[in-house]
Amino acid sequence: MGAGHGHRLHYHGHSVVHRAPAHLKLVALVGFMLLVVATPRQWFWVFAVHAVVLLTVVGLSRVPPAYLAKRMVVETPFVLFAVLVPFIAEGPRVDVLGLAVSEPGLLAAWGLLVKGTLGVLASLTLAATTEPHDVLAGLRRLRMPDLFVQIMGFMLRYLDVVTAELGRMSTAMRSRGLDPRSPRHWPVLARSLGSLFIRSYERGERVHLAMVARGYDGTLPTREQPS
Amino acid sequence: MSVPVLDVRGLAHAYPDGHQALFGVDLHVHRGERVALLGPNGAGKTTLVLHLNGILTAGAGSVHVSGMAVEKKNLKEVRRRVGVVFQDPDDQLFSATVRDDVAFGPANLGVRGPELEACVRGALAQVGMLEHADRPPHHLSFGQRRRVAVATVLAMQPEILVLDEPSSNLDPASRRELADILRGLDVTVLMVTHDLPYALELCPRAVVLHDGQVVADGATHDLLTDAELMRRHRLELPFGFDPAALPRPGPVVT
Numbered sequence: 001m002g003a004g005h006g007h008r009l010h011y012h013g014h015s016v017v018h019r020a021p022a023h024l025k026l027v028a029l030v031g032f033m034l035l036v037v038a039t040p041r042q043w044f045w046v047f048a049v050h051a052v053v054l055l056t057v058v059g060l061s062r063v064p065p066a067y068l069a070k071r072m073v074v075e076t077p078f079v080l081f082a083v084l085v086p087f088i089a090e091g092p093r094v095d096v097l098g099l100a101v102s103e104p105g106l107l108a109a110w111g112l113l114v115k116g117t118l119g120v121l122a123s124l125t126l127a128a129t130t131e132p133h134d135v136l137a138g139l140r141r142l143r144m145p146d147l148f149v150q151i152m153g154f155m156l157r158y159l160d161v162v163t164a165e166l167g168r169m170s171t172a173m174r175s176r177g178l179d180p181r182s183p184r185h186w187p188v189l190a191r192s193l194g195s196l197f198i199r200s201y202e203r204g205e206r207v208h209l210a211m212v213a214r215g216y217d218g219t220l221p222t223r224e225q226p227s
Numbered sequence: 228m229s230v231p232v233l234d235v236r237g238l239a240h241a242y243p244d245g246h247q248a249l250f251g252v253d254l255h256v257h258r259g260e261r262v263a264l265l266g267p268n269g270a271g272k273t274t275l276v277l278h279l280n281g282i283l284t285a286g287a288g289s290v291h292v293s294g295m296a297v298e299k300k301n302l303k304e305v306r307r308r309v310g311v312v313f314q315d316p317d318d319q320l321f322s323a324t325v326r327d328d329v330a331f332g333p334a335n336l337g338v339r340g341p342e343l344e345a346c347v348r349g350a351l352a353q354v355g356m357l358e359h360a361d362r363p364p365h366h367l368s369f370g371q372r373r374r375v376a377v378a379t380v381l382a383m384q385p386e387i388l389v390l391d392e393p394s395s396n397l398d399p400a401s402r403r404e405l406a407d408i409l410r411g412l413d414v415t416v417l418m419v420t421h422d423l424p425y426a427l428e429l430c431p432r433a434v435v436l437h438d439g440q441v442v443a444d445g446a447t448h449d450l451l452t453d454a455e456l457m458r459r460h461r462l463e464l465p466f467g468f469d470p471a472a473l474p475r476p477g478p479v480v481t
Binding site for chain 1: 277280307321334335443
């Protein structure tokens with residue numbers, strides 16, 4: 001059933017950033033993240049430099065900013081938490097727009113926000129410019145243990161299958177009069193997640209069985225270089 | 228008589244929870260035969276299939292594939308000889324492209340390079356899916372996925388192809404296309420199915436399994452026209468389908 005073509009995070013293109021080898025992009029991403037996280041939060045101008053570097057890469061990738069902006073909503077819970085911090089934190093108070101907020105709290109919130117936003121945007125840029133299986137190939141080239149790469153590969157492959165299954169379960173429940181938005185029905189949703197877990201677990205066993213039936217002995221044959 | 232491709236003798240199996248699924252099954256399938264394995268739900272069909280390539284081990288009795296015992300030391304060769312196509316193609320196809328999935332089996336057997344590529348192309352051509360080699364399996368239609376699932380096993384050049392419910396969930400056109408493909412293959416077939424017209428169409432011989440025992444073994448046409456036998460073993464023909472109205476195919480050589 002209607003699995004979308006390509007991956008939801010990937011934006012098809014042929015820019016310099018798209019064509020860069022996946023393992024370099026991964027190393028760059030992790031390096032950038034570590035740098036951002038290690039930057040003391042009161043060095044405001046350094047964050048400006050980080051942002052300029054990142055935006056340059058985004059510009060080079062030719063991925064429309066609106067495309068990335070829409071996917072930034074994943075950060076929302078994080079933002080809510082950051083916004084709460086100045087109100088909860090201890091310490092000397094300052095007035096911002098007539099509200100007394102904690103000064104160290106404000107600084108902490110800024111730190112969270114800026115580091116989080118840079119991290120999310122950088123990851124989205126990688127996801128938008130790199131096909132999921134190239135990310136896996138990159139990880140393998142970076143000597144990530146094969147077992148982890150295999151597990152991630154299966155996750156990618158079956159994400160759509162499991163999502164579709166959840167969709168069918170929810171359609172079946174709604175057809176029987178359930179309103180998924182009503183909190184009264186949340187216990188039912190929780191139970192359906194439980195049953196989805198069991199189903200996925202059993203599917204995992206069947207997939208393994210089908211692999212064993214074709215001579216699988218724990219190592220995936222290395223992917224032939226695409227011709 | 229030649230060594231049977233499949234030689235099951237007195238096979239019994241009980242699951243760890245104590246439930247016994249098979250009680251002394253005997254089954255012989257010879258080269259080039261297409262045999263349907265019929266029986267109601269819970270008859271033990273899947274349990275039997277899982278013994279054929281050593282996923283389950285016999286509690287009693289034995290399974291031989293072209294004379295080779297299904298035992299731990301032979302598993303690799305047994306799994307090459309017995310190709311099992313499972314019911315849900317999503318369980319069988321896990322790779323990023325159709326090509327990778329078809330290559331999985333032969334690569335596990337140590338086939339590499341151009342030989343592997345030839346193997347993959349050959350198997351895909353047999354099921355008419357060659358032009359889809361580079362597509363991700365989950366973007367194919369259900370019928371196409373079922374055909375690729377068959378190719379993943381054909382690529383291992385099995386001596387016997389075991390199909391679990393090959394026609395389930397297929398639309399009539401895909402069902403017929405799969406039948407054409409299976410008829411065209413030069414390989415021994417054991418087909419587990421509830422689709423009795425499909426069994427009659429493709430398999431001259433049928434075996435009925437009920438409560439873990441083989442209760443009938445003969446020409447599919449004879450079994451399906453035996454109303455008493457059918458009723459006793461919970462087998463029912465679809466509405467309006469009368470095998471007696473069809474010409475009886477020639478005698479079955481067993």
